[in-house]
Every structure is written in structure tokens, then in C-alpha cells.
Amino acid sequence: MQREERGTEYGAVKIHKNVVAQIAGIAAREVDGVSRISYDIWAKIVHALTGGKIKKEPVRIEFKDNNEISITVSIVVTYGVNVPTVAINVQENIKKAVERLTGLYPAGIHVKVKGVEVKT
Secondary structure, three states: OOEEEEEEOOEEEEEEHHHHHHHHHHHHHOOOOEEEEOOOHHHHHHHHHHOOOOOOOOEEEEEOOOOEEEEEEEEEEEOOOOHHHHHHHHHHHHHHHHHHHHOOEEEEEEEEEEEEEOOO
16 A cells, blocks of 8 residues: 545545654654664665666665554664664654654564664
8 A cells, every 4th residue: 555544524634654754754863873874785786786666775665553553774883882782763753753743653673683884
């Protein structure tokens, strides 16, 4: 499913999964210790070679039943931070942002740490 749809007395409200992905990506970047969200390296290589669209996004959304969603985000952390703590903070910040802004409830928020960067 590409979007969450709800009916109201005034009509339908549709939230596309790309909107939820943008909210989750912004929330992840707000966390101290997150250098950036990360595209899959192989997707970047294919994109560079073919000029095509990157298929694997850094934030993936899957709609479940009962206004629940599953979120997977790939991040790169700043060197020197406690990686598990940063990942937990990312999960918590995404959960708060998505619930507050969309009314959807993350059933799972999966954080994939793809690398470490030294800030200069």
C-alpha cells in the first residue's frame, strides 16, 4: 500500500508513504550523533553508472493494519558517539514525530547504522 487513507465527515484524508518517510528522515537527522541518513552504497553505484533513479531509499515505510507502520532508516553516525544510544534516540525521535504529525503508530522502527564519519 502506498498511502494511509482515512475518511472523515468532510471527505478522505490520504497520507502518502513518502510524506511519512520525509518526516522520519528529518526526525533522524535531528538526533545528536547522526551525521546523515544514508543511501545503500550499491544503489549509489547503480545510480552513478546508469543515471537511473535510486531504488533503495534511506527511509523505507511499510503500512500495516490499524494505522500502524513499519519504518526502516539507514544512518551514518559521527565518530566518537555511542552507537546504540544514538540508534535508540533515533527510534524515539521518529516515533514521536510520526505520531504527532500523522496520527500513525510505528509498530517497528528499525535503525541500520551504515557507517561512521569524522566531522571536520
